[in-house]
Amino acid sequence: MTGSERVTGLLFLVAASAPPLIYPAAQAGVASMADLALWLLLPSGALFLLLVVLAGFRGMHALMNRVAAGAMAGVLATVGLEVVREISFHLGGMPGNLPELLGVLLTGRIMEGPDLLSNLAGWGYHFWNGLCFGVIYTVLLGHRRLFWGVVYGVAIGVIFLASPAVSAMGIGFMGRDMPAMPVTVAVAHLVFGTILGGLSRRWVWKNQEFLLACPRTGGKG
Numbered sequence: 001m002t003g004s005e006r007v008t009g010l011l012f013l014v015a016a017s018a019p020p021l022i023y024p025a026a027q028a029g030v031a032s033m034a035d036l037a038l039w040l041l042l043p044s045g046a047l048f049l050l051l052v053v054l055a056g057f058r059g060m061h062a063l064m065n066r067v068a069a070g071a072m073a074g075v076l077a078t079v080g081l082e083v084v085r086e087i088s089f090h091l092g093g094m095p096g097n098l099p100e101l102l103g104v105l106l107t108g109r110i111m112e113g114p115d116l117l118s119n120l121a122g123w124g125y126h127f128w129n130g131l132c133f134g135v136i137y138t139v140l141l142g143h144r145r146l147f148w149g150v151v152y153g154v155a156i157g158v159i160f161l162a163s164p165a166v167s168a169m170g171i172g173f174m175g176r177d178m179p180a181m182p183v184t185v186a187v188a189h190l191v192f193g194t195i196l197g198g199l200s201r202r203w204v205w206k207n208q209e210f211l212l213a214c215p216r217t218g219g220k221g
Contacts, residue, residue, distance in 0.1 A: 018044035069203035074134020093180035149197015157189030
C-alpha cells in the first residue's frame with residue numbers, strides 16, 4: 001500500500017468520524033446541533049466527497065472498494081436498525097422519535113416542532129451516520145468475519161447509551177429509568193452489526209491485514 005493511499009484512508013476516517021459525534025456533543029453542551037452541522041457536518045461531508053473523487057482519480061481501487069462496500073453496507077444496516085427502532089417506538093419502548101428529534105435540533109426548530117424540512121434533515125443525518133459507521137468499519141478492518149461486525153455494532157450501541165445523548169432524554173444514565181430503551185438499542189445495534197459484518201465480508205476484497213492495509217492490486221483476491 002502506498003503512502004498516499006494510507007493518508008487518504010486516514011482522511012476518510014476523519015471525515016466519517018465527525019458526523020456521529022455531533023449529536024452527543026450537542027447534548028453535552030459543546031454547541032448547538034445547528035452550529036455543529038455548519039462547522040463539522042457540512043465540511044466533513046465535503047471532505048468525504050472530495051476524497052471519493054481523489055481516490056477514484058488516483059486509481060486507489062482497493063481503498064475505494066472498502067469505502068463503497070462500507071457505505072452501502074452501512075446504509076442497509078441502518079435500515080435493519082430502523083425496523084427494530086420503529087417497532088419499539090410504536091410500542092412505547094423509546095422516549096421519542098429520534099430522527100424527528102435530530103431534525104428539529106439540526107434546523108433549530110426545537111420550540112416549533114418538526115416540519116417536512118426538519119424531518120428530511122433528521123432522517124438524512126441518521127442514514128449518513130450509518131453510512132459513516134460502515135465506512136469506518138471497512139476502512140479499518142476490511143474483509144473480516146461476521147463476528148467483528150457484531151462486536152462493532154454492539155460497541156456503538158453501548159457507547160451511545162453511555163453518551164450524554166441518552167441522559168439528556170431524561171431517562172437516566174444508559175436509559176436505566178426506561179428499561180425497554182436500552183434493550184431496544186442493544187437489539188437494534190446487534191442487527192446493525194450483523195448486517196454490516198455480513199455484507200462487508202461479502203463485498204470487501206479479501207486480504208489478511210487489519211487497519212488501513214489494502215492489497216496493492218485491485219481484484220477480489
